Amino acid sequence: MGVIAMDKRQITLYYSSENSIGKQIHAYVESSQKKNLAIDISKTNVTGTQWAELADGLHKEIKDLVAMDHPDFLNTYGEQGQDLDENDCIKILQKEPHLLKHPIAIDGNHYIELESAASFKKFMEPDSAGLNES
Template sequence: MKTHPAEILLYYNPQSVRARKVLALARGIAANVKEVEYHKTPLTATMWYQLLAMLNLRPKDLLNKSKSYYQENIKGRDFDAEGWLHILMKNPDLIKAPIAVRGSKAILCNNPNDILQLQ
């Protein structure tokens, strides 16, 4: 899941204000930004595992626990890694922040300025 050093791969939800800010900053630091809207282009389990390894995170670490779907259907339940990944893949609205990849480094952009770590 490496990218060219001059390119940023951005997994995001374009409906999110934070994601649009991350995109604007990404365009300022990279010659090429490849946008992947995870609602339109779902990632495979293998791609998610690669991305999670780059982020050094677990699937449940990407979930926005304040969303009503999470509160009503997931809160208080425990799953193995595969179960959490299934939830992540079936509910991309629960992904809490854009994910940016440049070269072999990936960042979960909880704050728009986090993208600047990829400069």
């Protein structure tokens, strides 16, 4: 059993208010008809176990959650950043939350990486067959 609570009647959003996509998607989640829990990772510490569960729910590695092409990442870690291990990536997400590649929504037991505000709108449509969900 995971440490992240699952509720089929609630959307849980992990996002950073330090980037514009995170703020936009948060606004969409807040305006949705569904009960929601928004976790702003720039204000709330997400544990390593939670990051591992989020990555696993998306069928990705933790390093895939980090925006390694972001200028701040490149300035700090350079090309060697591609070789960071899981623990390093967790520390990056905890200390530099704006480096979260995309907000992550959990709806019931579905984990969705939201690349844009439009992807959330599409996700909320009754027939979201066109959305890549993990």
